[in-house]
Amino acid sequence: MRTPMTYAAGLAVAATALVGVAGCAQPAKAPTDGGTVSVAIQPTLTPLRTEPEAASTDAGTGGLFDLGELLTTISCDQTGGVWSYRGTLVNDTGDDLDLTVAISLVSTADSKLLTVNELDLRVPAGETVPVEAPSFYSDPGVDAATVQCLTGVTDKDQ
Template identity: 80%
Template sequence: MRTPMTYAAGLALAATTLLGVAGCGQPDPGPTDEGTVSVPIQPTITPLRTEPESVGTSAAGTGGLFDLGELLTTTSCDESGGVWSYRGTLANETGEELDVTIAISLVSSADATLLTVHELDLRVPAGETVPVEAASFYSDEDVDPATVQCLTGVTDKDE
Protein backbone atom coordinates (compact mmCIF):
# COMPACT_ATOMS: atom_id res chain seq x y z
CA MET A 1 0.00 0.00 0.00
CA ARG A 2 1.35 3.43 -0.94
CA THR A 3 1.41 6.20 1.61
CA PRO A 4 0.86 9.88 0.86
CA MET A 5 4.60 10.37 1.41
CA THR A 6 5.39 7.80 -1.32
CA TYR A 7 3.09 9.61 -3.75
CA ALA A 8 4.69 12.95 -2.93
CA ALA A 9 8.21 11.54 -3.41
CA GLY A 10 7.19 9.99 -6.75
CA LEU A 11 5.62 13.22 -7.93
CA ALA A 12 8.72 15.21 -6.95
CA LEU A 13 10.99 12.74 -8.79
CA ALA A 14 8.80 12.87 -11.93
CA ALA A 15 8.73 16.68 -11.90
CA THR A 16 12.50 16.91 -11.43
CA THR A 17 13.11 14.43 -14.27
CA LEU A 18 10.71 16.29 -16.57
CA LEU A 19 12.37 19.63 -15.90
CA GLY A 20 15.83 18.10 -16.41
CA VAL A 21 14.89 16.55 -19.75
CA ALA A 22 13.09 19.67 -20.95
CA GLY A 23 16.23 21.75 -20.54
CA CYS A 24 18.64 19.26 -22.16
CA GLY A 25 20.52 20.47 -25.21
CA GLN A 26 18.58 23.67 -25.70
CA PRO A 27 20.26 27.10 -25.72
CA ASP A 28 19.34 29.72 -23.19
CA PRO A 29 16.44 31.77 -24.53
CA GLY A 30 17.19 35.43 -24.98
CA PRO A 31 14.52 38.15 -25.13
CA THR A 32 14.04 40.10 -28.34
CA ASP A 33 13.36 43.84 -28.64
CA GLU A 34 9.64 43.13 -28.46
CA GLY A 35 10.06 41.21 -25.19
CA THR A 36 9.44 37.75 -26.70
CA VAL A 37 11.81 34.84 -26.36
CA SER A 38 13.39 33.42 -29.50
CA VAL A 39 15.13 30.03 -29.39
CA PRO A 40 16.92 28.63 -32.45
CA ILE A 41 15.77 25.19 -33.55
CA GLN A 42 18.05 22.45 -32.31
CA PRO A 43 17.84 19.30 -34.40
CA THR A 44 18.00 16.25 -32.17
CA ILE A 45 17.02 13.56 -34.67
CA THR A 46 18.86 12.72 -37.87
CA PRO A 47 16.40 12.52 -40.78
CA LEU A 48 15.83 9.06 -42.21
CA ARG A 49 16.85 8.38 -45.79
CA THR A 50 13.75 7.64 -47.82
CA GLU A 51 15.42 6.69 -51.10
CA PRO A 52 16.70 3.11 -51.42
CA GLU A 53 20.42 2.53 -51.68
CA SER A 54 21.48 1.54 -55.16
CA VAL A 55 23.53 -1.60 -55.66
CA GLY A 56 25.35 -2.26 -58.92
CA THR A 57 24.49 -5.72 -60.20
CA SER A 58 26.37 -5.63 -63.49
CA ALA A 59 29.82 -6.38 -62.03
CA ALA A 60 31.00 -9.50 -60.22
CA GLY A 61 30.70 -9.43 -56.45
CA THR A 62 33.62 -8.94 -54.12
CA GLY A 63 33.97 -12.71 -53.70
CA GLY A 64 35.32 -13.12 -57.24
CA LEU A 65 33.63 -15.23 -59.93
CA PHE A 66 30.26 -15.98 -58.39
CA ASP A 67 27.72 -15.70 -61.18
CA LEU A 68 29.09 -17.21 -64.35
CA GLY A 69 25.81 -17.03 -66.27
CA GLU A 70 27.46 -15.19 -69.15
CA LEU A 71 29.48 -18.34 -69.91
CA LEU A 72 26.32 -20.42 -70.49
CA THR A 73 24.64 -20.43 -73.90
CA THR A 74 21.15 -21.91 -74.06
CA THR A 75 20.33 -23.81 -77.24
CA SER A 76 16.86 -24.97 -76.15
CA CYS A 77 14.60 -25.29 -73.15
CA ASP A 78 11.55 -26.97 -74.59
CA GLU A 79 8.51 -29.03 -73.69
CA SER A 80 7.29 -32.04 -75.62
CA GLY A 81 4.30 -34.04 -74.40
CA GLY A 82 4.47 -32.44 -70.96
CA VAL A 83 8.18 -33.25 -70.51
CA TRP A 84 10.79 -30.47 -70.33
CA SER A 85 14.40 -30.79 -71.53
CA TYR A 86 17.32 -28.37 -71.62
CA ARG A 87 20.35 -28.11 -73.95
CA GLY A 88 23.18 -25.63 -74.10
CA THR A 89 26.94 -25.17 -73.78
CA LEU A 90 29.23 -23.75 -71.11
CA ALA A 91 32.45 -22.07 -72.28
CA ASN A 92 35.25 -21.77 -69.72
CA GLU A 93 37.07 -18.62 -70.82
CA THR A 94 39.28 -18.56 -67.72
CA GLY A 95 42.77 -19.95 -67.31
CA GLU A 96 41.70 -22.38 -64.57
CA GLU A 97 39.41 -25.38 -64.37
CA LEU A 98 35.90 -24.48 -63.21
CA ASP A 99 33.80 -26.56 -60.86
CA VAL A 100 30.29 -25.16 -61.37
CA THR A 101 26.65 -25.73 -60.55
CA ILE A 102 24.10 -24.88 -63.24
CA ALA A 103 20.54 -24.21 -62.12
CA ILE A 104 17.69 -24.54 -64.61
CA SER A 105 14.41 -23.10 -63.33
CA LEU A 106 10.93 -23.15 -64.78
CA VAL A 107 8.84 -20.19 -63.65
CA SER A 108 5.24 -19.29 -64.42
CA SER A 109 5.29 -16.05 -66.39
CA ALA A 110 1.75 -15.29 -65.18
CA ASP A 111 2.43 -15.11 -61.43
CA ALA A 112 6.18 -15.92 -60.99
CA THR A 113 5.42 -19.25 -59.32
CA LEU A 114 8.47 -21.52 -59.31
CA LEU A 115 7.57 -24.84 -60.93
CA THR A 116 10.94 -26.57 -60.52
CA VAL A 117 14.68 -26.08 -60.17
CA HIS A 118 17.04 -28.64 -61.64
CA GLU A 119 20.75 -28.46 -60.81
CA LEU A 120 23.70 -29.92 -62.70
CA ASP A 121 27.28 -30.10 -61.42
CA LEU A 122 29.99 -29.81 -64.07
CA ARG A 123 33.76 -29.61 -64.13
CA VAL A 124 34.98 -27.60 -67.12
CA PRO A 125 38.68 -27.59 -68.07
CA ALA A 126 40.36 -24.24 -68.72
CA GLY A 127 39.69 -22.87 -72.21
CA GLU A 128 37.18 -25.58 -73.16
CA THR A 129 33.47 -25.63 -74.01
CA VAL A 130 31.30 -28.50 -72.78
CA PRO A 131 27.72 -29.49 -73.59
CA VAL A 132 25.05 -28.96 -70.93
CA GLU A 133 22.07 -31.31 -71.10
CA ALA A 134 19.16 -32.01 -68.81
CA ALA A 135 16.87 -34.45 -70.58
CA SER A 136 13.39 -34.86 -69.09
CA PHE A 137 14.13 -32.75 -66.01
CA TYR A 138 10.46 -31.81 -65.41
CA SER A 139 7.16 -33.42 -66.28
CA ASP A 140 3.64 -31.95 -66.05
CA GLU A 141 1.09 -32.29 -68.84
CA ASP A 142 -1.16 -29.61 -67.30
CA VAL A 143 1.39 -26.80 -67.70
CA ASP A 144 0.91 -24.62 -70.78
CA PRO A 145 4.39 -24.03 -72.29
CA ALA A 146 3.31 -20.55 -73.40
CA THR A 147 3.00 -19.51 -69.72
CA VAL A 148 6.41 -20.82 -68.62
CA GLN A 149 9.77 -19.10 -68.66
CA CYS A 150 13.06 -21.02 -68.50
CA LEU A 151 15.72 -19.28 -66.35
CA THR A 152 19.33 -20.36 -65.78
CA GLY A 153 22.17 -19.46 -63.47
CA VAL A 154 25.73 -20.66 -63.02
CA THR A 155 27.77 -20.50 -59.81
CA ASP A 156 31.37 -21.37 -59.12
CA LYS A 157 31.43 -24.03 -56.39
CA ASP A 158 34.98 -23.04 -55.38
CA GLU A 159 34.07 -19.45 -54.45
Protein backbone atom coordinates in the same frame (compact mmCIF):
# COMPACT_ATOMS: atom_id res chain seq x y z
CA MET B 1 29.81 7.00 31.17
CA ARG B 2 27.40 6.71 28.29
CA THR B 3 24.09 5.05 28.56
CA PRO B 4 22.42 2.97 25.86
CA MET B 5 20.07 5.89 25.27
CA THR B 6 22.93 8.23 24.36
CA TYR B 7 24.33 5.66 21.94
CA ALA B 8 20.94 5.41 20.24
CA ALA B 9 20.61 9.19 20.06
CA GLY B 10 24.10 9.53 18.55
CA LEU B 11 23.35 6.85 15.99
CA ALA B 12 20.10 8.60 15.02
CA VAL B 13 21.90 11.94 14.59
CA ALA B 14 24.60 10.31 12.43
CA ALA B 15 22.03 8.54 10.21
CA THR B 16 20.07 11.77 9.73
CA ALA B 17 23.23 13.63 8.78
CA LEU B 18 24.16 10.97 6.21
CA VAL B 19 20.72 11.03 4.61
CA GLY B 20 20.81 14.81 4.44
CA VAL B 21 24.27 14.88 2.84
CA ALA B 22 23.34 12.14 0.35
CA GLY B 23 20.24 14.03 -0.69
CA CYS B 24 22.26 17.14 -1.41
CA ALA B 25 24.88 15.37 -3.52
CA GLN B 26 22.93 15.14 -6.82
CA PRO B 27 20.09 17.54 -7.55
CA ALA B 28 17.24 15.81 -9.35
CA LYS B 29 16.29 17.05 -12.82
CA ALA B 30 12.76 18.25 -13.13
CA PRO B 31 10.75 16.47 -15.84
CA THR B 32 9.40 18.48 -18.76
CA ASP B 33 5.69 18.85 -19.51
CA GLY B 34 5.68 15.46 -21.25
CA GLY B 35 7.15 13.75 -18.19
CA THR B 36 10.60 13.20 -19.72
CA VAL B 37 14.01 14.40 -18.71
CA SER B 38 16.21 16.10 -21.27
CA VAL B 39 19.70 14.55 -21.47
CA ALA B 40 22.50 15.73 -23.73
CA ILE B 41 23.54 13.33 -26.53
CA GLN B 42 26.74 11.50 -25.72
CA PRO B 43 29.57 12.34 -28.14
CA THR B 44 30.63 8.66 -28.36
CA LEU B 45 27.41 7.59 -30.07
CA THR B 46 27.32 7.52 -33.87
CA PRO B 47 24.13 7.61 -35.93
CA LEU B 48 22.92 4.41 -37.57
CA ARG B 49 23.52 4.33 -41.34
CA THR B 50 20.26 3.84 -43.17
CA GLU B 51 21.45 3.98 -46.77
CA PRO B 52 22.22 0.58 -48.36
CA GLU B 53 25.79 -0.30 -49.24
CA ALA B 54 26.56 -0.56 -52.94
CA ALA B 55 27.28 -4.04 -54.31
CA SER B 56 28.31 -5.07 -57.78
CA THR B 57 25.66 -7.07 -59.58
CA ASP B 58 27.56 -7.22 -62.87
CA ALA B 59 27.74 -10.64 -64.46
CA GLY B 60 31.01 -11.89 -65.80
CA THR B 61 34.14 -13.76 -65.01
CA GLY B 62 35.32 -12.46 -61.69
CA GLY B 63 31.86 -11.00 -61.03
CA LEU B 64 30.12 -11.36 -57.73
CA PHE B 65 27.95 -14.44 -58.36
CA ASP B 66 26.56 -14.94 -61.84
CA LEU B 67 28.70 -16.35 -64.61
CA GLY B 68 25.71 -16.61 -66.96
CA GLU B 69 27.60 -15.26 -69.98
CA LEU B 70 29.59 -18.52 -70.04
CA LEU B 71 26.37 -20.48 -70.68
CA THR B 72 24.72 -20.69 -74.11
CA THR B 73 21.22 -22.16 -74.17
CA ILE B 74 20.50 -24.33 -77.19
CA SER B 75 17.02 -25.41 -76.11
CA CYS B 76 14.71 -25.44 -73.14
CA ASP B 77 11.42 -26.91 -74.22
CA GLN B 78 8.88 -29.62 -73.60
CA THR B 79 7.58 -32.55 -75.54
CA GLY B 80 4.48 -34.29 -74.26
CA GLY B 81 4.63 -32.38 -70.97
CA VAL B 82 8.26 -33.38 -70.25
CA TRP B 83 10.80 -30.53 -70.10
CA SER B 84 14.45 -30.89 -71.16
CA TYR B 85 17.37 -28.48 -71.33
CA ARG B 86 20.47 -28.39 -73.57
CA GLY B 87 23.28 -25.88 -73.68
CA THR B 88 27.05 -25.39 -73.52
CA LEU B 89 29.46 -23.85 -71.01
CA VAL B 90 32.61 -22.15 -72.29
CA ASN B 91 35.57 -21.63 -69.97
CA ASP B 92 37.76 -18.98 -71.57
CA THR B 93 39.88 -18.55 -68.43
CA GLY B 94 43.20 -20.15 -67.57
CA ASP B 95 41.75 -21.99 -64.55
CA ASP B 96 39.47 -24.99 -64.18
CA LEU B 97 36.01 -23.95 -63.00
CA ASP B 98 33.65 -25.84 -60.70
CA LEU B 99 30.24 -24.43 -61.55
CA THR B 100 26.60 -24.94 -60.66
CA VAL B 101 24.07 -24.39 -63.42
CA ALA B 102 20.51 -23.71 -62.22
CA ILE B 103 17.62 -24.25 -64.64
CA SER B 104 14.29 -22.84 -63.47
CA LEU B 105 10.82 -22.92 -64.94
CA VAL B 106 8.66 -19.94 -63.93
CA SER B 107 5.02 -19.25 -64.75
CA THR B 108 4.71 -16.00 -66.69
CA ALA B 109 1.12 -15.56 -65.45
CA ASP B 110 1.87 -15.31 -61.71
CA SER B 111 5.69 -15.66 -61.42
CA LYS B 112 5.22 -18.95 -59.58
CA LEU B 113 8.32 -21.13 -59.54
CA LEU B 114 7.48 -24.54 -61.02
CA THR B 115 10.86 -26.21 -60.54
CA VAL B 116 14.59 -25.67 -60.15
CA ASN B 117 17.12 -28.19 -61.40
CA GLU B 118 20.80 -27.77 -60.49
CA LEU B 119 23.75 -29.38 -62.26
CA ASP B 120 27.30 -29.38 -60.87
CA LEU B 121 29.91 -29.31 -63.64
CA ARG B 122 33.69 -29.03 -63.90
CA VAL B 123 34.81 -27.04 -66.93
CA PRO B 124 38.54 -27.40 -67.68
CA ALA B 125 40.48 -24.27 -68.62
CA GLY B 126 39.95 -23.23 -72.23
CA GLU B 127 37.31 -25.92 -72.94
CA THR B 128 33.61 -26.13 -73.75
CA VAL B 129 31.36 -28.74 -72.11
CA PRO B 130 27.75 -29.72 -72.86
CA VAL B 131 25.04 -28.94 -70.32
CA GLU B 132 22.15 -31.38 -70.46
CA ALA B 133 19.15 -31.88 -68.22
CA PRO B 134 16.91 -34.38 -69.99
CA SER B 135 13.43 -34.81 -68.54
CA PHE B 136 14.08 -32.47 -65.58
CA TYR B 137 10.37 -31.59 -65.15
CA SER B 138 7.14 -33.33 -66.08
CA ASP B 139 3.64 -31.88 -66.07
CA PRO B 140 1.37 -32.44 -69.07
CA GLY B 141 -1.00 -29.71 -67.82
CA VAL B 142 1.55 -26.90 -68.19
CA ASP B 143 1.22 -24.84 -71.36
CA ALA B 144 4.68 -24.07 -72.75
CA ALA B 145 3.45 -20.61 -73.83
CA THR B 146 2.91 -19.66 -70.15
CA VAL B 147 6.32 -20.80 -68.87
CA GLN B 148 9.70 -19.09 -69.02
CA CYS B 149 12.97 -21.00 -68.72
CA LEU B 150 15.56 -19.12 -66.65
CA THR B 151 19.19 -20.10 -66.08
CA GLY B 152 21.98 -19.00 -63.78
CA VAL B 153 25.60 -20.05 -63.27
CA THR B 154 27.57 -19.74 -60.03
CA ASP B 155 31.14 -20.58 -59.14
CA LYS B 156 31.12 -23.21 -56.38
CA ASP B 157 34.52 -22.02 -55.16
CA GLN B 158 33.33 -18.52 -54.26
